[in-house]
Amino acid sequence: MTLCDAEITGLRQVAQGVHVLSFRSPEVAYSILPGQFLNLRVHDGLDPLLRRPFSVYRVEKEIVEVIFNVVGKGTAILAGKKKGDMVSILGPLGVPFGIGGRFTNAILIAGGLGIAPMPILAEHLRKAGKQVEIFVGARTSDQLALQHLKAPHVATDDGSRGFHGTVVGLVESYLKEHPLTDAKVFACGPTRMLSAVSNFARTSSLPCELSLEGEMACGIGICQGCPVERTNGERRYALVCTEGPTFDSTTIHLREG
Amino acid sequence: MKTGFTLRNVQFRNRVFVASGTFGYGDEVRNLVDVSHLGGIMTKSLSWKPRDGNPPPRIAETPSGMLNSIGLANIGVHAFIEKKLPYLRTLDTHIVVNIAASSVQEYCDVLGLLDEHEGIHGFEINVSCPNVKEGGLSFGTDCDRTAEITSRLRALTEKPLIIKLTPNVTHIGQFAAAVKDAGADAVSVMNTVIGMAVDARTRKPKVSTVTGGLSGPAIKPIALAKVYEVAQSVDIPIFGIGGIMTAEDAVEFLLVGASAVQIGTANFIDPSTGVTVAKGIESFARQQGLNDIGELVGALNARKDFSVLQSWL
Numbered sequence: 001m002t003l004c005d006a007e008i009t010g011l012r013q014v015a016q017g018v019h020v021l022s023f024r025s026p027e028v029a030y031s032i033l034p035g036q037f038l039n040l041r042v043h044d045g046l047d048p049l050l051r052r053p054f055s056v057y058r059v060e061k062e063i064v065e066v067i068f069n070v071v072g073k074g075t076a077i078l079a080g081k082k083k084g085d086m087v088s089i090l091g092p093l094g095v096p097f098g099i100g101g102r103f104t105n106a107i108l109i110a111g112g113l114g115i116a117p118m119p120i121l122a123e124h125l126r127k128a129g130k131q132v133e134i135f136v137g138a139r140t141s142d143q144l145a146l147q148h149l150k151a152p153h154v155a156t157d158d159g160s161r162g163f164h165g166t167v168v169g170l171v172e173s174y175l176k177e178h179p180l181t182d183a184k185v186f187a188c189g190p191t192r193m194l195s196a197v198s199n200f201a202r203t204s205s206l207p208c209e210l211s212l213e214g215e216m217a218c219g220i221g222i223c224q225g226c227p228v229e230r231t232n233g234e235r236r237y238a239l240v241c242t243e244g245p246t247f248d249s250t251t252i253h254l255r256e257g
Numbered sequence: 258m259k260t261g262f263t264l265r266n267v268q269f270r271n272r273v274f275v276a277s278g279t280f281g282y283g284d285e286v287r288n289l290v291d292v293s294h295l296g297g298i299m300t301k302s303l304s305w306k307p308r309d310g311n312p313p314p315r316i317a318e319t320p321s322g323m324l325n326s327i328g329l330a331n332i333g334v335h336a337f338i339e340k341k342l343p344y345l346r347t348l349d350t351h352i353v354v355n356i357a358a359s360s361v362q363e364y365c366d367v368l369g370l371l372d373e374h375e376g377i378h379g380f381e382i383n384v385s386c387p388n389v390k391e392g393g394l395s396f397g398t399d400c401d402r403t404a405e406i407t408s409r410l411r412a413l414t415e416k417p418l419i420i421k422l423t424p425n426v427t428h429i430g431q432f433a434a435a436v437k438d439a440g441a442d443a444v445s446v447m448n449t450v451i452g453m454a455v456d457a458r459t460r461k462p463k464v465s466t467v468t469g470g471l472s473g474p475a476i477k478p479i480a481l482a483k484v485y486e487v488a489q490s491v492d493i494p495i496f497g498i499g500g501i502m503t504a505e506d507a508v509e510f511l512l513v514g515a516s517a518v519q520i521g522t523a524n525f526i527d528p529s530t531g532v533t534v535a536k537g538i539e540s541f542a543r544q545q546g547l548n549d550i551g552e553l554v555g556a557l558n559a560r561k562d563f564s565v566l567q568s569w570l
Contacts, residue, residue: 049473214313215313221285222286223278224315
């Protein structure tokens with residue numbers, strides 16, 4: 001884990017309101033695993049005050065990338081960064097996706113900005129010899145950020161591109177035509193989508209890992225701000241930051257806003 | 258430069274501590290902070306049994322601040338002794354264990370058990386958590402109960418006993434005077450301020466318990482006024498807490514009367530803030546031509562007869 005300032009090497013828009021920030025960090029680039037995140041501080045000012053967690057999107061040599069859309073003060077500041085500016089990073093943080101194991105087929109399911117960990121995840125899975133099918137959902141076609149994804153299957157809520165419906169609906173209809181045996185599901189996206197993925201995985205008897213978001217301050221387990229309810233065990237809650245953000249879907253109860 | 262100070266029988270290295278609940282039990286940040294530059298660590302609050310804490314959402318960011326409702330989630334005193342204390346003993350700094358409880362007896366049980374163990378240099382008593390129904394503010398806003406807890410605990414330990422006060426009372430100075438009379442060695446001023454944040458679109462409060470405790474730079478002016486009030490009311494060492502981000506912030510607390518400071522919310526941004534602040538205070542004092550950082554304590558240049566506070570102390 002490192003806490004340091006990293007030099008921004010680029011910022012590009014990849015879909016409507018969706019940006020990718022690149023920065024130089026050899027420490028992170030050579031140690032990050034898929035599903036892990038960084039806690040970024042966007043400026044030295046007092047408002048916004050806290051760091052913001054971002055999944056790592058891609059790594060290329062010493063360059064690390066995160067993807068975000070502008071939802072508040074912090075991401076607005078980030079979207080205004082220029083090449084050569086600095087950003088404070090803390091990480092890599094959290095438990096990565098479990099890409100080892102005996103499965104042969106990986107089913108990656110992303111909703112909206114849930115595509116964040118998918119390029120790096122798909123790359124590591126392929127390197128580990130797994131077959132990867134990736135499914136991406138968005139509200140509309142112009143919100144789809146499909147760069148760096150190999151042959152993605154697409155769903156949109158409004159039907160403007162690909163499957164007309166939810167990404168989980170797309171996965172179910174795809175698997176009817178192309179049954180995949182010996183598969184594992186990896187998903188990231190809004191809570192409602194993750195609930196649907198979790199139900200789908202349970203009824204299909206597939207192992208499934210979810211990457212969660214949680215309101216968090218520190219990212220390292222000290223603020224206790226990001227609990228998720230566990231399904232069993234002595235403790236009622238796990239922390240998203242240190243025990244996640246990736247969880248076996250059978251071990252947690254998702255909380256719908 | 259003299260940086261340290263003495264409380265009861267303990268000589269602390271310097272006047273900068275990390276606040277309870279913002280530094281875990283020390284092990285989470287072992288690779289990020291050289292704790293030997295800190296005066297000490299206030300641990301996460303401990304209760305007799307483990308506590309799950311409150312349901313999510315537990316935190317919401319507000320302008321220059323953070324609203325929390327953690328609800329004293331902690332591993333309980335037995336797991337602390339078994340799993341956390343051995344590591345804390347290896348650290349080259351002082352360890353002050355913070356205790357929270359829902360009855361007077363529970364405070365006594367926890368402190369009594371901890372007092373038998375090596376490696377604990379003092380106790381900070383949390384009578385001021387705004388986010389639990391039992392204990393917490395129901396004690397901290399009752400001057401007699403606060404004094405009763407203090408005197409019961411005083412009888413159990415020879416180590417420094419620090420009472421952490423809430424700002425959510427009319428006259429915090431009266432609480433400081435009461436705990437001093439009951440045998441406290443110092444007070445921590447202050448815990449979080451009751452606050453609220455609302456999502457206008459969903460019409461929901463942003464923390465599950467509806468109200469929470471506000472911390473961060475947003476509350477620094479309130480904290481300075483509370484420390485000043487306590488310092489004017491009673492002659493007892495004060496740990497000043499509230500929104501400290503920089504050495505200059507910390508010096509402001511010393512000037513209004515704090516003998517030491519605690520870094521809280523800033524640890525969530527950078528756990529080594531306390532180290533930076535401790536070094537910064539030292540260079541500030543050097544620039545001011547001082548030989549002892551203690552010369553800053555209470556050295557505010559203010560006309561007391563102009564102070565509105567004086568009229569109702």
